Amino acid sequence: MQITLTHYLILSAILFSLGLYGVVTRKNAILVLMGIELILNAANINFIAFSRYGGMQLDGQAIAVFVIILAAAEAAIALAIVLNIYKQFKTVNVDEINKLKE
Amino acid sequence: MNLFDIIFYFFALIVLVSAGIVVFSRNIIHSAFSLLFTFFGVAGIYILLNADFIAVAQILIYVGGILMLLVFGVMLTNKVVNVEIKTGTMHTLPAALLTAMTAGSLCGIFYATDWTIVEGIPEIKSTTNSLGEMFMTTYLLPFEVASVVLLVALIGAAMIARRDKSLQQ
Structure with missing residues (x-):
């Protein structure tokens, strides 16, 4: 069976679901961030697969570059917030952080 | 194969x-x-x-x-x-159900949809040149906005991460 667009789409669907599972179930905030990275990678696979098979030339790849840029910005900000949370609460477990202010 | x-x-x-x-x-x-x-x-x-x-x-x-x-x-x-740095999980069963449903429906949609596929193998050449041209022409505004977003995000991250010292002084 020839590898076509559907193979890449199903790969990205499974990767997206794994990332979603990680975001929903993990207690540690850093692992939630890792789940978000998996989800962004799944979206990028879709963009580039459509860019290759969907006749969109390079537009999909250009948008994938923007996704990577935003993922980098998101990781930097989110880790700064997580470090602050750790300073305040001495834990990064998202189920124990239930106060906006101490 | x-x-x-x-x-x-x-x-x-x-x-x-x-x-x-x-x-x-x-x-x-x-x-x-x-x-x-x-x-x-x-x-x-x-x-x-x-x-x-x-x-x-x-x-x-x-x-x-x-x-x-x-x-x-x-x-x-x-x-x-x-x-050994362990971490726990929470409400795994509803999450597993939700994720299985998401994966199933996504795979079903992807499989059932009749995608318009460009047949044949496109000419294989380096994409760097054409991507650079696109960023300087078609995607110029998003490109500049993305650079500003990155700058703001990095300054903001540095500010947030060392906030306590600067505020207490």
Whole structure:
């Protein structure tokens, strides 16, 4: 069976679901961030697969570059917030952080 | 089954197995290091899709930048006395149901839809040149906005991370 667009789409669907599972179930905030990275990678696979098979030339790849840029910005900000949370609460477990202010 | 298919399944296996370890492993360090293999596998998938520039950018930015940040985050937010850093999970059963439903419906939609596919193998050439031209012409405004967003995000991250000292003085 020839590898076509559907193979890449199903790969990205499974990767997206794994990332979603990680975001929903993990207690540690850093692992939630890792789940978000998996989800962004799944979206990028879709963009580039459509860019290759969907006749969109390079537009999909250009948008994938923007996704990577935003993922980098998101990781930097989110880790700064997580470090602050750790300073305040001495834990990064998202189920124990239930106060906006101490 | 030709070589292309075998390479695709190889990279897909790497991506899915290491993503599974990221999600299911109890040890945070194991998760962080198998995320490395996920990113490398996704880069291989990009190369199979004729996206050489994105593949290299993926390795440079994700592996060199984001994964480093995440590993530092793990080390700074845990008391690393021993290598075993465990973490718990919560409400796994509803999450597993939700995720299985999402995966099933997505796969069903992807499989059932009659995608318009460009037949044949496109001319294989380096995409860096044409991508650079696109960023300087079609996508000039988003490109500049993205650069400002990155600058603001990095300054903001530095501000947030060392806020307590500057505020107390």
